[in-house]
Amino acid sequence: MSTSVPTHNLSIFVANRPSALARIAQTFSRRGFNIESLVVSPAANSDLSRMTITAKGREAGLEQIIMQCNKLVDVLACREHTDEEVVARELALVKVAADSTRRAEVLQIADHFRAKTVDLSDKSIVLEATGSSEKIDAMVDLLRKFKIIELVRTGKVIMARGERET
């Protein structure tokens, strides 16, 4: 991760149409922004979708992207949450190589991060962890001394705290 370019969290409330994702992705790519993670899911009202996007890029460019996203016909609202009080979570599945000799050690780390064991075989364990991105980073780092066979992360989902709307 480069340190000079800041990461931004955006949430977009959008009509559930086949082209909406492509239009939004294009709004980012045209301006040279790289999308780090993207989560799309149905909103409480199933005609609408909620997207949470984590992207890297400079402040000035981001302002324009937010405005351009808001201008899209299908978008109801696009907001940035970088400096706000939000609940931010992601889920990770990590498949770690661990036979019976190392299993206990892996499970100890999992326990510390409150990760669940969702699959177990002779040679591997699949852990499911939920939490902030930083927590998951920390757990994955510790697990690296074993062999990580596969890693899947959902990317961040965000919700504003209290009465405020996301």
Add this chain to the structure above:
Amino acid sequence: MSEKQMIGAEALLQCLEKAGIEIMFGLPGGAAIPLFDALYQLKGKIKFVLTRHEQNAAHEADGYARATGKPAAVLVTSGPGAANTVTGIMTAYMDSVPMIVITGQSVRGMLGKDAFQEADIFNLTMPIVKHSYLLKSANDIPRVVKEAYHIATTGRPGPVLIDVPKDVGTELCTAALDAEMNLPGYKPEKRGYLPETLDFIADALAKAKRPVIIAGHGAALSRAEKELRELAEKLQIPVTSTLLGKGVFPDSHKLSLEGLGMHGTAYANRAVVECDLMLALGARLDDRILGVPSMFCRNAVKIHVDIDPTEFGKLIKPDFQCQGDIKTVLQDLLPRVKRGNTAEWLKQLESYKKKWPLTYAKKGGLHPPQVIDALNKLTGGKAIMTTDVGQHQMWAWQWYKCDKPWQFITSGGAGTMGFGLPAAIGAQFGRPDELVIAIVGDGGFQMTMSDLATAVIHKLPIKIILMNNHYLGMVRQWQDMFYDERFSQVDLRGNPDFVALAKSYGMLALNLKRGADIPKVLKRALEHPGPALINVEVVMHEEVYPMVPPGKPLEETVLEHPRQKPGRPAGRKNKPTAARAKKN
């Protein structure tokens, strides 16, 4: 339920007519045959104009919309037919022109399977449309057409594309034709401001000693000419207009500074440099009028009014922004304004007008500005003008004086060569009783001239003034000024005999080769009841001035051919070359 059973193609045409479409431009092809068959059978009120190329169809719809304010539709087939409209759609998008583009498409079951003449036009055009649809059911047609028309014509206008798979056109449509729209995310706002914003603007205007208004296409699109004039006259504020804003404030008005920017008048550019308040009304403040963005109006309070809030801060950070329709904003603003004291400022600008008037050479062959100046005088500045893109476009902008909006039709943002002829055809369809003149260059004209046939068939009395210098003149000018006279690929030797060519289509065609013949030849063409073309053999080497060299601020407006070349535009290294070394 619909009154009688109809198929998708019929429903589509009926819905377009119901929405308000009066004219369509296009060209048929395999995937669009059901649509054209419905057109044949319905004999509705929509007029169809068969063009010779799909790009022209889009430009004709564009010219029609810019001359009337009403959108036209484009109807073409899939694959190459659809792809050929891309330049036309992009041109309309860049200049905020409403348009409905209907493209035929392969049958639904073949989508994505590389069928004959299948192109993913929906995704191809995504960045250059205001919105688009891929129809999946004939029952969606009434809603989609209604939404498309609404989106194209409201807020900041723009093109909307509807891709129609062949079997959606032949499928029964059982939905009612007056469908409800479903656009939860689209809420164009005409009044996105608070009363306090207007109070602030009124206050700033009253305090300003050297204010200037920049009127853009947004002011013209909202037909704010009356309110703009009232504001300028009441407060005695000078007005400069962008290329697309031309005419929204009368060029002939005492307070007019005419155009600004790269080839604007020296006095407009000077006014923008020296102003202490800049009020942009529906102008997006693009790179062709800014010079150097960081130096633009740097000592002025910058107020930006636009219907599209994404324009605020895109290149210029305004001190105050106001989102709204220009006419509505001005109507709300006018009762609040108080006159300040601008007498000194106007006097100063008057002296600039005397010091740096627009001029052109009169000796040594025919000069394009000379012809346009004569045309302006002959027609009293009343004609609807269309242009291609390049030197002739800038001369037309400088020398044809317009007093009304929707009179000067040109490709501004996209800079699309070949726009002039088809735009004139579209404009003439929209305003049949007015004189429509296309000023074109020999480069651009050859890109779209196949539609001479359309002008002749429909007996459109358009006049084409072809400024023939046998060069891609604007590129040549840049190569001359900034690239050490390396004239790379700008020589158009091999041009056809344009007079013989136009005659072969059955038009009146004339040559103009001498200055003394200008009035006679122009009159002959203007008095002719049908389409006419004048091939004007202008001098081969002539440059457009004033000019702000690229990468330079407006302060450095150049008035004539510089003795010392200004060097290459920023961003490229000025390598010493043999040619340069020799000169030094």
